[in-house]
Amino acid sequence: MIDISTLEGGILDRQRPLLARAITLVESKRRDHRQAARELLDRLADKIGHAIRVGITGVPGVGKSTTIEALGNRLTDAGHKVAVLTVDPSSSRTGGSILGDKTRMHTLAANPNAFIRPSPAAGTLGGVAARTRETMLLCEAAGYDIILVETVGIGQSEITVADMVDFFLVLMLPGAGDDLQGLKKGVLEIADMITVNKADGDNRIAAERAAAEYRNALHILSPRTPTWSPPVLTHSGLTDEGVDVLWEQILLFQTRMTASGEWQQRREEQRVRWMWSMFDAKLKNTLDDRPELQALAQELETEVRSGELQPGSAAERLFDALMGG
Secondary structure, eight states: OOHHHHHHHHHTTTHHHHHHHHHHHHOOOOOOHHHHHHHHHTTTTGGOSEEEEEEEEETTTSSSHHHHHHHHHHHTTTEEEOOEEEEEETTTHHHHOOHHHHHHHHHHHOOTTTEHHHHOOOHHHHHHHHHHHHHHHHHHHOOOOOEEEEEEESSSHHHHHHTTEEEEEEOOOOOOOHHHHOHHHHHHOOSSSSEOOSGGGHHHHHHHHHHHHHHHHHHOOOOOOOTTTEEEEEEEEEEEEEEEHHHHHHHHHHHHHHHHHHHHHHHHHHHHHHHHHHHHHHHHHHHOOOOHHHHHHHHHHHHHHSSSSSSHHHHHHHHHHHHHO
């Protein structure tokens, strides 16, 4: 029996064990758990939406965890409560570990004013993202005023995370020449700031050179908004140098976007897209809950794979079976 009132009270009282239980609830695929999770989120609706949501991405090895830990420790020292969530679409294949995330940020994980939680292995990026969004809301209701969402995987996860946060930060490595060749234009287009990590010791000059190249690359792209031109900075997550400037830029972004009305507008547009995303997930969940539809789906997949049936016709038959049931 799920006691929604106990979970609600525990979250509002900032009890971490009950927050963790609530997150486990929203991660569940069971129908009764999904219903309970929706009720819980509805009850907490007036306690969410007050945090600053920051997405952070970068290629493997760029130092995302080091940067997040340095930033998180600075923010908690300043009196903030920080939640770190990870979106890892590869976890459904590799079995991503909670301990892995906490080991990478060991000092932040031990910080009583910080909370670290990876996304579950939900099988699809859309499923992971939905649970990350709901986890983010639960953390906000529990009093975490800064949410850092890290993309562990690469590719579509960057676009997905950018669509659930207020500010999107892209981390890069020194040696921009090679990185620029493999950098997707789409990532630059959604970046609110680019910063070159590992700008310390012998890497400092290379980092400054890389930052200059990224600034030139940004000049050929139209900014997401006339209110803000994405800055390109350097920092060192290892030595903590420049990390305070990153946060200053995020606050400046919030001030400008709030004044123009775009901060709220971005949130509103995200909520509408979220609604449709949840609708799509609801349809998928319906298939998962009905064995006869799962069996039909498998049959149709076999026919589509062999070429006996066109994908459009298969989708139509599955939809008709869904609506007829």
